Amino acid sequence: MAEIKAPVFPESVADGTIVEWHVTEGQQVNRDDLLAEIETDKVVLEVVAPDDGVVTKIVKQVDDTVESADLIAEFEAGASGSTDDAPAVDPDQPAAPVQAKQAADGGEPTQGASAAEADHKDQSPAVRKAAKESGVDPKNVEGTGRGGRVTKTDMASPTLKADSSIKSDSGRPVAESVGERTEKRVPMTRLRKTVANRLLSASQDTAMLTTFNEVNMKPLMDMRAKYKEQFEKRHGVRLGFMSLFVKAATEALKRFPAVNASLDGDDIVYHGFYDIGVAVSSDRGLVVPVLRDTDRMSMADVESKIRELGGKAQDGKLGLDEMTGGTFTISNGGVFGSLMSTPILNPPQTAILGMHAINDRPMAVNGRVEILPMMYLALSYDHRMIDGKEAVQFLVTIKELVEDPAMLLLDL
Secondary structure: OEEEEOOOOOOOOOEEEEEEEOOOOOEEEOOOOEEEEEEOOOOEEEEEOOOOEEEEEEOOOOOOEEEOOOEEEEEEEOOOOOOOOOOOOOOOOOOOOOOOOOOOOOOOOOOOOOHHHHHHHOOOHHHHHHHHHHOOOHHHEOOOOHHHOOOHHHHHOOOEOOOOOOOOOOOOOOEEEEOOEEEEOOOOOHHHHHHHHHHHHHHHHOOEEEEEEEEEOHHHHHHHHHHHHHHHHHHOOOOOOHHHHHHHHHHHHHHOHHHHEEEEOOEEEEOOOOOEEEOEEEOOEEEOOEEOOHHHOOHHHHHHHHHHHHHHHHHOOOOHHHOOOOOEEEEEHHHHOOOOOOOOOOOOEOEEEEEOOEEEEEEEEOOEEEEEEEEEEEEEEEOOOOOHHHHHHHHHHHHHHHHOOHHHHHOO
16 A cells, blocks of 8 residues: 655645545556646645556545645555546546546436436536636536536536525635626635735835836837747747847846845845746736746747746646746736736845836937837836835846847847
8 A cells, every 4th residue: 555645845835735636536547647736825736646556545635735745645556446437537637536427518427326416426527626716616507518517618607596595615605696796706726815915025025116117119029020930940939029028137137236136134145146037827826937047048048938837837837946936027917918017026036027018109219209119117126125226227228138139149
């Protein structure tokens, strides 16, 4: 008999919560099949089968809190389980529970299942996952599948049954229907709560100030239009704007070490490396994967790594080592249409750069009015560590490098 344990968490992570089991007791699995998902304050970790065998006992249930290396299940390698009631797990798809005995949204219950069992158990893994994330019990949702069964689409935009006394598993009302007016109560995930607490702490515990500037994006856009096809053909990745902003920020950090530093109690820690975090919005909340040693990366390296980390963020596959240790952060609200904002610090970092939407605006150039594609830049910084003069000069350096990309190549 072998033990299935929670992953060993780093020192910065105290514990996690089991958010989903993809198998049931007695189910036969193959080596590396996904068994469970554990959500921590920073990332969702996967627990996989160590070998072919059977999950004999589930020790920790969904919503249970687990600490590093805690026992969560028992496993017997080489054993055979009941394949009639527990189909093998497809590593690319969540396994259906033993009780459900169905393979797709809206599927029919198996022969011999009672009506009560079908109502309670006849849910696909996708529906159960959506229910877990939203806090809405599928039994309270009007189903559009065969036989009135609830589908994943129903859970994405749930229409609650008319009974206004519907309660969540915790006993609290999750929604109330009054004509066309509805309310829904959704519990925050651990990740969302952690992000909320960190942002609140940053605004309360730092002397945060924001300075603004604007940058003419025409030179960069012209360069991109001229070389994007050659760039993609040679490097296998598209040429975006973020890579040049990362390289420009790296050069500016070299010139202004205080912006690349962090505060540790009463000590100032000056970092001799450049690890830049790029804020990414995912279904689970805001995450900040980190590009390591950006001073040693080419623009192609930056574009490739951003694409890789962005994909992992959307799939919930980021590792803890990919989200810790950044010295500076860039947030691009412009992809959502933001014209101007004041980004909030990511402690213990002392500065964050905010990029925004590119809009054509009339600008005065050599005594004449020209229409140029302009972007507002914002630098939020901790005034305890960075003086206003340094912050402004840092932002102006980025502006100059973006407006004249050749300066980066010529090291000017």
